[in-house]
Amino acid sequence: MAHNVNFDLTAQHMEAGLESPADEEGVHDSFNQLIEDQRQEAFELQELQRDLDEEERDSVAYLSSPGREMWRGSQGRGEEEEEEGRQLDPLIEERWSSATLKVLSSMPSRTIGRSRGAIISQYYNKTMKLRRRRQSRPSIKDFSRSARPSIRGYGMESDCMETEGVDEEGRKRDQLVNNLQNLSLSDRVRMLRAMPLSVAEKSELRRLAGRKGQRSNHSQIPCCSQLKYHIIIALRQSWYSCLSFLHSLQLWQVALKRVSGRFGTGVLSYFLFVKTLLFFNIFLFLVTGLFLALPQAVHPPTLTQGHEAFSGLELLTGGGYFSDSVMYYGYYSNSTLYKDCRVTSSSMDQQPSPSVSRRTMETDCGVKLSYNMPLAYFFTIGVAFFITCIILVYSMSKSFGQSFRIDKSHGILAMKVFCSWDFKVIKKTSVKLRSENICTQLRDLQYRSRIPTKDPLLKEASLLALPVVVSLINLLLPGLFNATAWMEEYDSPSVNTYVAISRNLMLKVSVLVVLCFHWLGRIASDPHSIGLQCWESFVGQELYRFLLMDFIFTILDTCFGEFLWRLFSQRVLKRKRKPVFDISRNVLELIYGQTLAWLGVLFTPLLPAVQIIKLLLLFYMKQTSVMMNCQSPRKPYRASQMSTIFITLLCCPSFLGAAVCVSYTMWSIRPSESCGPFRSLSTMFQSGKLWVKELETHNPNLAWLAWAHSYIVENPLFLFLAAGIFLIVIYFNTQVVDGQRKIISLLQEQIENEGEDKKFLITRLQAIHQQKRPLSPRRLTSQASQDSNS
Amino acid sequence: MGTTASQLGKDLLSEYQELTFLTKQEILLAHKRFSELLSKEDRNLTSVPMEKVLSLPELKSNPFRKRICHVFSTSDMKDGSLTFEDFLDLLSAFSDSATLEIKSHYAFRIFDFDDDGTLDGGDLEKLVNCLTGETEDTRLTPEEMRQLISNILEESDIDKDGTVNLSEFQHVISRSPDFVSSFKIVL
Numbered sequence A: 001m002a003h004n005v006n007f008d009l010t011a012q013h014m015e016a017g018l019e020s021p022a023d024e025e026g027v028h029d030s031f032n033q034l035i036e037d038q039r040q041e042a043f044e045l046q047e048l049q050r051d052l053d054e055e056e057r058d059s060v061a062y063l064s065s066p067g068r069e070m071w072r073g074s075q076g077r078g079e080e081e082e083e084e085g086r087q088l089d090p091l092i093e094e095r096w097s098s099a100t101l102k103v104l105s106s107m108p109s110r111t112i113g114r115s116r117g118a119i120i121s122q123y124y125n126k127t128m129k130l131r132r133r134r135q136s137r138p139s140i141k142d143f144s145r146s147a148r149p150s151i152r153g154y155g156m157e158s159d160c161m162e163t164e165g166v167d168e169e170g171r172k173r174d175q176l177v178n179n180l181q182n183l184s185l186s187d188r189v190r191m192l193r194a195m196p197l198s199v200a201e202k203s204e205l206r207r208l209a210g211r212k213g214q215r216s217n218h219s220q221i222p223c224c225s226q227l228k229y230h231i232i233i234a235l236r237q238s239w240y241s242c243l244s245f246l247h248s249l250q251l252w253q254v255a256l257k258r259v260s261g262r263f264g265t266g267v268l269s270y271f272l273f274v275k276t277l278l279f280f281n282i283f284l285f286l287v288t289g290l291f292l293a294l295p296q297a298v299h300p301p302t303l304t305q306g307h308e309a310f311s312g313l314e315l316l317t318g319g320g321y322f323s324d325s326v327m328y329y330g331y332y333s334n335s336t337l338y339k340d341c342r343v344t345s346s347s348m349d350q351q352p353s354p355s356v357s358r359r360t361m362e363t364d365c366g367v368k369l370s371y372n373m374p375l376a377y378f379f380t381i382g383v384a385f386f387i388t389c390i391i392l393v394y395s396m397s398k399s400f401g402q403s404f405r406i407d408k409s410h411g412i413l414a415m416k417v418f419c420s421w422d423f424k425v426i427k428k429t430s431v432k433l434r435s436e437n438i439c440t441q442l443r444d445l446q447y448r449s450r451i452p453t454k455d456p457l458l459k460e461a462s463l464l465a466l467p468v469v470v471s472l473i474n475l476l477l478p479g480l481f482n483a484t485a486w487m488e489e490y491d492s493p494s495v496n497t498y499v500a501i502s503r504n505l506m507l508k509v510s511v512l513v514v515l516c517f518h519w520l521g522r523i524a525s526d527p528h529s530i531g532l533q534c535w536e537s538f539v540g541q542e543l544y545r546f547l548l549m550d551f552i553f554t555i556l557d558t559c560f561g562e563f564l565w566r567l568f569s570q571r572v573l574k575r576k577r578k579p580v581f582d583i584s585r586n587v588l589e590l591i592y593g594q595t596l597a598w599l600g601v602l603f604t605p606l607l608p609a610v611q612i613i614k615l616l617l618l619f620y621m622k623q624t625s626v627m628m629n630c631q632s633p634r635k636p637y638r639a640s641q642m643s644t645i646f647i648t649l650l651c652c653p654s655f656l657g658a659a660v661c662v663s664y665t666m667w668s669i670r671p672s673e674s675c676g677p678f679r680s681l682s683t684m685f686q687s688g689k690l691w692v693k694e695l696e697t698h699n700p701n702l703a704w705l706a707w708a709h710s711y712i713v714e715n716p717l718f719l720f721l722a723a724g725i726f727l728i729v730i731y732f733n734t735q736v737v738d739g740q741r742k743i744i745s746l747l748q749e750q751i752e753n754e755g756e757d758k759k760f761l762i763t764r765l766q767a768i769h770q771q772k773r774p775l776s777p778r779r780l781t782s783q784a785s786q787d788s789n790s
Numbered sequence B: 001m002g003t004t005a006s007q008l009g010k011d012l013l014s015e016y017q018e019l020t021f022l023t024k025q026e027i028l029l030a031h032k033r034f035s036e037l038l039s040k041e042d043r044n045l046t047s048v049p050m051e052k053v054l055s056l057p058e059l060k061s062n063p064f065r066k067r068i069c070h071v072f073s074t075s076d077m078k079d080g081s082l083t084f085e086d087f088l089d090l091l092s093a094f095s096d097s098a099t100l101e102i103k104s105h106y107a108f109r110i111f112d113f114d115d116d117g118t119l120d121g122g123d124l125e126k127l128v129n130c131l132t133g134e135t136e137d138t139r140l141t142p143e144e145m146r147q148l149i150s151n152i153l154e155e156s157d158i159d160k161d162g163t164v165n166l167s168e169f170q171h172v173i174s175r176s177p178d179f180v181s182s183f184k185i186v187l
Helices: A010-015 A031-039 A045-056 A066-084 A098-105 A116-134 A158-163 A168-182 A185-194 A199-220 A223-248 A253-263 A265-298 A320-324 A345-350 A373-403 A412-419 A428-446 A456-462 A465-487 A493-523 A535-572 A583-600 A607-629 A639-668 A686-698 A700-713 A716-772 A777-789 B010-019 B024-039 B065-072 B084-093 B100-111 B121-132 B142-156 B166-174
Strands: A336-338 A370-372
Touching: A116 A168, A116 A185, A168 A185, A168 A199, A185 A199, A185 A223, A185 B010, A199 B010, A199 B084, A223 B010, A223 B024, A253 A265, A253 A428, A265 A373, A370 A373, A412 A428, A412 B121, A412 B142, A412 B166, A428 B121, A428 B142, A465 A493, A465 A535, A465 A583, A493 A535, A493 A583, A493 A639, A535 A583, A535 A607, A583 A607, A583 A639, A686 A700, B010 B024, B024 B084, B065 B084, B065 B100, B084 B100, B100 B166, B121 B142, B142 B166
Parallel strands: none
Antiparallel strands: A336 A370
């Protein structure tokens, strides 16, 4: 009968890997395809009856070749198709006759999971593939003569189909044993282990394979290969005993089992990780201990200073007694260590003959054991790190290979149902918890679309969460900075102030940068992902909330913070004077608030009004607080310098940052489609361009304005020129200032010189007058008074 | 295969080491525990009845304990009693070094409640009931169960025959990296 069944199975056999779990190609083909094929043919009931008669004798599947079985199974299936007249999913229905059920039960796809014969034949195929991979071709004499020469050795014994009988399974088993014999020993062991048969059957197979193999081995192999065979056996035994020894070291086995019994695989992985780290550290300790600490401890260097006594604090600080011991780098000598061979009567007998010695030292030594300490130190550390690196990379690649899966997106439900039970969990309560958890998860996966409705007021109030968090950060972290500054020692108080300002500034700048990124980078680029129709209004509202929260927290801080701090410092710390008003912190808070206002004015045009109200209230509040809670500062405050700094901060990070954000928004971000004055444009800036174009068309007199706009404002060359001219002007001014400084210094020098001249002339005058009237002191004094009068 | 002897022979031990995924220590420990299970019974028995096996702490709370005994049992009476070699088979399939293929094969057989070689709707329903526990409030309603089973079949039944056979099961399993570590029982 003509059936369009796909017999091209050789290609599939070649491709399938040896130990792939999804070994579908070797077992069956797509079922659907065959149903389609069958439905188009006409069947005869006698064929089915004949098949059923044959099958009744044997409930275990007989498989000559998978294709043929497929054909049989599908034939029965197709016949049922005809009977029921159904299209695609009739197999879920259960009204089959007993004959059909029998056919169903002997289908290869169903028997592979159940019957021994199917497993044997599957593993026969696998061993065949393995042999083909390991050797070129199995020897011809192992196959029956009736097999066609071209496919001899590839398992396609199609001509043997006629000899099917009761002993089909036995024949398959013999073939499997034959294949096993021809594999190498390790392959055979691996194959036997991986078979899902019971131990009794596997030992039977092993016995058969080993016996025949041994017979053939002894007859064929010459003696040197026999030796190799024995060596391999011995190596294998030693490998097994080595593995057993490693397993017997079982550190923490009981504890790990208890943990996994109660908590499962997830928590267990933490403890296994601890174990892994322990082994790494043991390895490192052994290496450094053996190669570094031990030789140095045996040959202690001569100490230059006395050893400090042991007191308990060394255990915490690591210094003291330990600082001159083998624990630290400084103890190790930088020369080659020689074995100290002190000549004693007993050791003389043990030493080798002195004639071997090349160099004589103070004592007669034989062969010297020298240990190059610097070299050992360097290589030990290097090699230890290298080996650790190799081990880590190897285990990382192994675990990555185990856990990486390509197609994870669908099939989650089936995966969860089949794989989620953790068989390691033993404790009853844990089992119960897991069952409940699985039930919840399954229910959730089913009803994934159901979103619980939240109270709308609650949703609105939850929008306040972010501003509150940011304000809290802004409030608490500067206090932390002050506390750390108290512990640090600075060269001068002004350094203290600058450090505090810069820390606070960096905090606020980073907060603002993250917020801007969040608003402009994420919300503005994809507003529909959050369900926003009008993102500009949303951002404006956010900024309003931030401003308001900042104000509220400032109020709280002023009322409670400063007030409480004053009480605390006076009552508890017993300080005589009230606390000092922290000028820089408060000014930075004002700058932060102003930055928010500048950022928000594009989205919320009335935000400056809010800021005005806030500043008015803040003024009165802070004034009251300062009067009540603070004292005048002891340190002189360089007001004009700090004012300059604050104005600079207001201009440079604050205003500049806000201007950059606003320009970016106007230049590149797409406005919302459904709200705002720019709703149909691609950028906000386009409105200007459109107006200029309109101007051109409506009013030809003002065409020069349009020309000016397009050629000057939009032209980058103009901006470069303007900036260049501006820079040149600044440069000239600085040069003028420099020149004037030089002139000032020259003039100062000149004045000094003039002063010198004046001093010189006066002394000379004095000297001359004294020479002219030398006679009497009376006359001198009257002369002097006359002189002084004239 | 004398398992009632108080000690395992050396060649038997090495044979078991070769045929299963267990190490020597694990085989000896299994022998000890199996002997304890046998100790109260008649010495001539070679297999332990299912009730005694289920009294092991490792299996006591497992919802699949009866199926595990049935799958690994080679007794002719199909009563779930295990000989020592069946016990070793069990431990080998659930051991650390067993391959994914062995584990998925035995997992399939454990989940196949009616032993017909595939997981049909009835098998899946019993499986889900075992997973979600025996109490009433964790059980799924019939409507939920039906929906769940049809979703599972839609995801994993590749040839659309209404059941999940071994290959399809292994295909689903191979996509989960945690299966190997959760399908473990350690004595």
